[in-house]
Amino acid sequence: MSSAEPTSDQVTRTDRLAPAEIADVLALAGAAGDTDGADPLDEHVLLRLRDPEASAVHLLARADDGTLTGYAHLDTTDPVGGIGVELVVHPGYRRRGTGRALARGVLASATGPLRAWAHGDHPSAAALGVDLGFTRARVLLQLRRPLTTPQGEPRLPDGVALRAFRPGADDAAWLALNARAFAEHPEQGRWTSEDLRVRLAEPWFDPAGFLLAEETATGRLLGFHWTKVHERPGSARVGEVYVLGVEPTAHGGGLGRALTTAGLAYLRDKRGLDRVMLYVDESNSAAVALYERTGFARWSAHINYHLG
Known part of the structure; x- marks a missing residue:
């Protein structure tokens, strides 16, 4: 070039x-x-x-x-x-x-x-x-890890259950939670209903792989793990931790780790995948450390350059 x-x-x-x-x-x-x-x-x-x-x-x-x-x-x-x-x-x-x-x-x-x-x-x-x-x-950063070993059962906090996302019924509540969970993120926290709509219409979208953590007593959404599967002719199928977020007031209770485990188990056991990737900002040291503790390693980097 x-x-x-x-x-x-x-x-x-x-x-x-x-x-x-x-x-x-x-x-x-x-x-x-x-x-x-x-x-x-x-x-x-x-x-x-x-x-x-x-x-x-x-x-x-x-x-x-x-x-x-x-x-x-x-x-x-x-x-x-x-x-x-x-x-x-x-x-x-x-x-x-x-x-x-x-x-x-x-x-x-x-x-x-x-x-x-x-x-x-x-x-x-x-x-x-x-x-x-x-x-x-x-x-x-793009991080990757194998899915060749069982993930085990997610350890959810008391009073919290997992269920699948319901298109049309959960849109508004999820968008509000996403905005709170990614309030400081330059892209993810600004998603609109149109951003969500076009992704729900994509061929890869799978509601069963869009896991929501719900407070059983109130029905309030506390977190989510949205998975994705990349399929391209001539290439190996690979799963992705597409978006994973937790309600800020629910931090520190192990929900993020439980959601991570549940999503990886879904990709391995339900979709038959043997590898998974995710993207995370290098500056988010807490998230990088969390993922590295769960077996992820650095695969590649994507650089944003500014002018003006």
Whole structure:
């Protein structure tokens, strides 16, 4: 991405992608993910690509024969907090200036501070970020562990029971709990009913794997463990601790560990998986320590770079 060799690729900008263009972007992202071992576009971007009403800026780099060689996505919905940027170059067209050409297009299109993700902490992304004046601001770790041994029964606090999420009935209560549990989180704590709706409509959604901890005397939600299963042709199935949260007033009673155990047991015993992953901010030392005590180890890192 940072080679001095100039690219002849043409970079175009659009506010709306045609279905064929979306297919090209997804194919490019898949090729890059297979090569790099880390998906170059996060879930938020993939959801927006499939949403015809989503507002975004798309930059497309194409070779003379029309092949899509690179793509950049600009999420402009929060210009005050920062324009979200994700950029990917096809593995077969790297080291020829395509990434730099797209980055110049990003800078030309920006109307506020930029927040760019480099998934997998790729060296080319780091070099390009430094060259353009970006600063390394946040590290999101991916942790993994095997599921080859039984998880045991979760030790729930007295008066607490687990049940499955009920779409439509639990939405409002869960959103309120999620906001409290992640009040300081830059993304998760800001989820809206629309954010929840689009995920409940995803093919991977499984209500039985969305576990809620409920106070039996009152029905009040105290915590949750939402699991996810990643299935892609040619790749091994892997589970994910998608979101795990606990009501702040219920901290310290072992509920987080019980929810973790219950979700891992579900992925192993009900979904037949032998590995699981999760994402956690490196700065959240308490959460990192909790997961490492339950057998997780560092797998990869995703870096957020800031400019402006």
